[in-house]
Amino acid sequence: MDEATTMTDLPAYYFRIRHTGAIVFRITTDNPDNRIDMDQIAVVNTRRGDYKAHGDRTLTTDDEQAISDWLNARTASRQTRARAQVDQLRETVNRTAQWAQTEAGDDDLDDVTDDLLMAMHDLRQVLVRKRAERLR
Known part of the structure; x- marks a missing residue:
């Protein structure tokens, strides 16, 4: 961490993206060394649109709101990317037809x-x- 970044600049949560969703960590620095700790609190499944607390954890209202906000944003982002991939595929099919006709x-x-x-x-x-x- 450089001098320009302070502990207050850190997000409250970190979402480690996985193929089926994310692992959710709560970020804390309340330790004697002022070290950044990442405490796993939940697992999110984007296919089912749900999440579960990790182990015997109890999620706070803030935890649940952050996870819900992330899940909604991730779902929207995936839909946008999927549409962009379809548009890219159409262009690729067109270029492939041109390649087959003129170069292959x-x-x-x-x-x-x-x-x-x-x-x-x-x-x-x-x-x-x-x-x-x-x-x-």
């Missing part, structure tokens, strides 16, 4: 054609099924 050699096309066709077929089936469900 026979060996290049032999290497990728089956895998690309199966991936596109899978995506097409999902999109057609979802559209049909929406139209019902």
Whole structure:
């Protein structure tokens, strides 16, 4: 920690991101050495949209509010990133079509054609099924 950062600049909580959510730590410095301690208080599951206290901990109202706020922000962020990935995929498919038409050699096309066709077929089936469900 540099001199410009003080203990009051630290957040009250730290969320260690995991594939399925996060591990929540409460940040404290109330020890004789003024050392930063990270005390695990909960585990968040973003797939289920819930959280559980760690061990025999009892979460405070502030803990629960911080976790809820983080969970809401994380969910919104993931949705935004997912949409950006779809937009990027569309661009990649367009560039791949251009590459196949203008640059790819026979060996290049032999290497990728089956895998690309199966991936596109899978995506097409999902999109057609979802559209049909929406139209019902």
